[in-house]
Amino acid sequence: MKKLDRYGYVFIAPFWIIFLIFSIYPVALTFYYSFTNYSGSGTAEVVGLANYARLISDSYFVEAFFNTWKIWGINFALQIGLALVLALIFSDMRMKLKGLAFFRSIFYLPNLITISSVALLFGILLDWQHGSLNMILLNIGLISEPINWLNKPTTAQLSVSLILTWMWFGHSFIVVMAGVSGISKDYYEAALIDGANRWQTFTKITIPLLKPILLYIMITSLIGGLQLFDLPMLLTDGIGSPDGSLNTMVLYLYNQAFKFNNYGYASAVAYGLFVITLIFSAIVFKGMYGNERKQARKV
Amino acid sequence: MLGKTAVEKNVSTQKIEKPKPELLPHESKLKTRNNIVKSIIYILLVLMAIICFIPFLMMLVNATRSNEAILSGFTLIPGSSLVENYTNMMEYVNIWSGFKNSLIISVLTTVLSGYFSALTAYGFAFYTFRGKNFLFVFMLVMMMVPGQLGLIGFYELSKNLGILDSFIPLIVPAIASPFVVFFLRQYIKTTLHPSLIEAARIDGASEFKIFHTVAIPIMMPAVATMSIFTFIGSWNNYIMPLVILFSPEKYTLPVLMGFLKGSQVAQNLGSMYLGIAISVVPIMIAFLFLSKYIVNSISAGSIKE
Numbered sequence: 001m002k003k004l005d006r007y008g009y010v011f012i013a014p015f016w017i018i019f020l021i022f023s024i025y026p027v028a029l030t031f032y033y034s035f036t037n038y039s040g041s042g043t044a045e046v047v048g049l050a051n052y053a054r055l056i057s058d059s060y061f062v063e064a065f066f067n068t069w070k071i072w073g074i075n076f077a078l079q080i081g082l083a084l085v086l087a088l089i090f091s092d093m094r095m096k097l098k099g100l101a102f103f104r105s106i107f108y109l110p111n112l113i114t115i116s117s118v119a120l121l122f123g124i125l126l127d128w129q130h131g132s133l134n135m136i137l138l139n140i141g142l143i144s145e146p147i148n149w150l151n152k153p154t155t156a157q158l159s160v161s162l163i164l165t166w167m168w169f170g171h172s173f174i175v176v177m178a179g180v181s182g183i184s185k186d187y188y189e190a191a192l193i194d195g196a197n198r199w200q201t202f203t204k205i206t207i208p209l210l211k212p213i214l215l216y217i218m219i220t221s222l223i224g225g226l227q228l229f230d231l232p233m234l235l236t237d238g239i240g241s242p243d244g245s246l247n248t249m250v251l252y253l254y255n256q257a258f259k260f261n262n263y264g265y266a267s268a269v270a271y272g273l274f275v276i277t278l279i280f281s282a283i284v285f286k287g288m289y290g291n292e293r294k295q296a297r298k299v
Numbered sequence: 300m301l302g303k304t305a306v307e308k309n310v311s312t313q314k315i316e317k318p319k320p321e322l323l324p325h326e327s328k329l330k331t332r333n334n335i336v337k338s339i340i341y342i343l344l345v346l347m348a349i350i351c352f353i354p355f356l357m358m359l360v361n362a363t364r365s366n367e368a369i370l371s372g373f374t375l376i377p378g379s380s381l382v383e384n385y386t387n388m389m390e391y392v393n394i395w396s397g398f399k400n401s402l403i404i405s406v407l408t409t410v411l412s413g414y415f416s417a418l419t420a421y422g423f424a425f426y427t428f429r430g431k432n433f434l435f436v437f438m439l440v441m442m443m444v445p446g447q448l449g450l451i452g453f454y455e456l457s458k459n460l461g462i463l464d465s466f467i468p469l470i471v472p473a474i475a476s477p478f479v480v481f482f483l484r485q486y487i488k489t490t491l492h493p494s495l496i497e498a499a500r501i502d503g504a505s506e507f508k509i510f511h512t513v514a515i516p517i518m519m520p521a522v523a524t525m526s527i528f529t530f531i532g533s534w535n536n537y538i539m540p541l542v543i544l545f546s547p548e549k550y551t552l553p554v555l556m557g558f559l560k561g562s563q564v565a566q567n568l569g570s571m572y573l574g575i576a577i578s579v580v581p582i583m584i585a586f587l588f589l590s591k592y593i594v595n596s597i598s599a600g601s602i603k604e
Contacts, residue, residue: 001448007506008431011422014432015414019441019475022468026452027444033451094333097340105590106348109355112586112593114535116553117578120560121358124571132357135373166351171597178598202362227447230537234557250447255450258542267451274448 006076034267040257044264051268054191056257063244065276071157071232071248072225078089080217082165083172086243088202091180094192104177115167117258119234122163126150150236153245160246162229179213215288219281226277229254249273355579361572369568380569388570391563394577397555404469404540404551405533412473412529413522420483421514425496435484442477447538455544464545473533479525481590486521487514524596527589534582552578 034051038044055061086107090100110118125132126149134146149155183206191201207214232246239255240247253273257266355594361369364378388394423435457468491514499509515522537553544550550558556578564570 004500004506005426005428008426008428009423010506011426011510012434015419015475015480015515018415018472019438019477021457022453022472023441023449023475026449029452029455030449031452033455069390089344095337095340095425097337097343098523101591101594103348104594105586106351108590108594108597109583109586110351112356112531112582113579114537114556114582116535116537116556117575120556120571120574121354121579123560124568125354125357130370130568131426132361132373139373169350174594174597180423181598210355223445227445229447230553234560253447253450253541254538257454263451263455270448277445 011071030267032269033264034271036045036083036264038049038264038267040261040263047264051265052272054265055272060244060247061249061252061272064240064247064249067157067240067245068226068228068248071160071164071228071246073223074161075168076218076221076225078161078165079169079172079221080214082169083176083217086169086173087176087180088198088206090177091206092198100177104174107173109170110167111171113187115230116234118163118167119231122159123235126159140240149241153243156236156242160228160235163231164225164228168221172221175213175217176210179210183209211288215284218284218288222280222284224276226250226273226280249276311440318553341444351440355583358572358576358579361569362576364569364572364587366567366569377570381573384567384569384573387567388564388574392555392574393548394552394555394559394574397550397552398581400466400549401552404466405530406471407466408473408533409526409530411470412476412479413526414581416476416479416483416525417515417518417522418510419480420487420518421510423480423484424487424491426492438477439481442481450538450542456460457543457573461482464542464549465543466549468543469536469540471550473529479529482525483518483521487518491517527593 033044035046035048036044037047037050038145086103089095090097090103124130126134126146128134128146128151131146131149133149134143137143138146147155149159188201188211191205196204227250229250232240232248232251233254236242236246238251239259240251249269249274253266253269256262256269274299356375357373360375360377362384363381365380365383368378388524423431451469454463459461462468495513496509499513504512535553536551537557540551540554541557544554547555547558556575559565559571559574564574
């Protein structure tokens, strides 16, 4: 038996060789670069913590941080709200709605499309003069003159948020629905007998029991949202126009490295982003589970 | 609890459970009110479905219209400039080469990730060796690290290895896919009993033979589930090929889309719409056939977290 166990190493060897070369080493190398002034060619000079000092005082990075949060936050609130409402409607025993499979599929469809295609598509649909959206709104009479969606900071950010919502609410809905179908029907029947209304059933049974699922959606959406890149890159000029409002953290990282050749500084941006992701994931985690412990103690 | 069993469970609970709460007499008035509410909800749902689909419809319609027609106004009636739009687009951008490149990369990525993740998962699940637990936990920790963290180091590494502007850095790293390994290990731990392996050993099968003939078939449903996500992830990946590839003939579809935007094609909106449509429609057709499977996979994947 001992002899056979050596095969364990053989089986996991390919994984670890590739993992070390293409995952661990790049992460370590980036960490090293974050302490240098490396510019993509020539030698890298170690500059200590200078890049990180610059990062904290860099108004563009701070701006990118808040932009990313604004865009993600609006999108997430809408996305999870829609998903919950839909799940509430479809799981309602008194309503018995049909067509769940159909709606689930069609709501999920936008999520499957390559983001760069989505960005390009909305780029021309939202076009100021010739975009279909403005033409429709003008036809209906909702607006009297075309709105330059992608040329004003607020509408540009809102556009990205709404596109993200459009892309992701179906996915969240599927996940929430999976969680709802995992909740025992006994609870709902008991609530029905006790005369609980829909809102009570929803807030007292569905939401508390969905906590782990909601946490999962929130963490994965947060990690994905903080890495927002494709949409802002392709919707406008690729450096965050208008007025830097679409300058997100990863877009900033990309431009610093591959447009301006500040590899050292861009590496520090990458690690800044990583630390931010860690901190906020921890806060979300604590926020959702810390409360529970407090409540448990009270009882 | 993983993969297929979970999917089946999901489907069956939805089908079987249809409780009929008895209506009391005074509730019949509520029933008509309920029907009105129900109608409103259906209308809203259909409206949402339309919102989900209409951008694609506009895209398809505009792909058949000439630039002038698109500029002059909006309609949902197809035009007759499909062929012109196509020849105009192909003059500047060969979209089919992007298609081919994306397909090569995504298929190879999916195959490598599936096979080697199964191999690694099996190694972790059925052998005891020194450092096993440490390696497994280390892998889980690395799973949390976002892809962008190593981007610059990855680019430098590829440069030093002389594999920039090739498909290698986009395909080979798929051999190490921690999440897939994690998922498959949990799966095979619960579905493959060690006694089955013992029996195969007594029959004189080699370790690799056991893996290929016993473990792989059992893991197949879970591998398929993960493969869908690997494929979609690779197909939609934008930042990596954008950083790695320089030659337009090697561009993947997402990078080509960005290229399209900055090219002469952008002068003709009809051709732009057509280019986007060509990148989108095959995915939509694939989804038509796979939607149920994909939706169930997402459900199963999230419940397991």
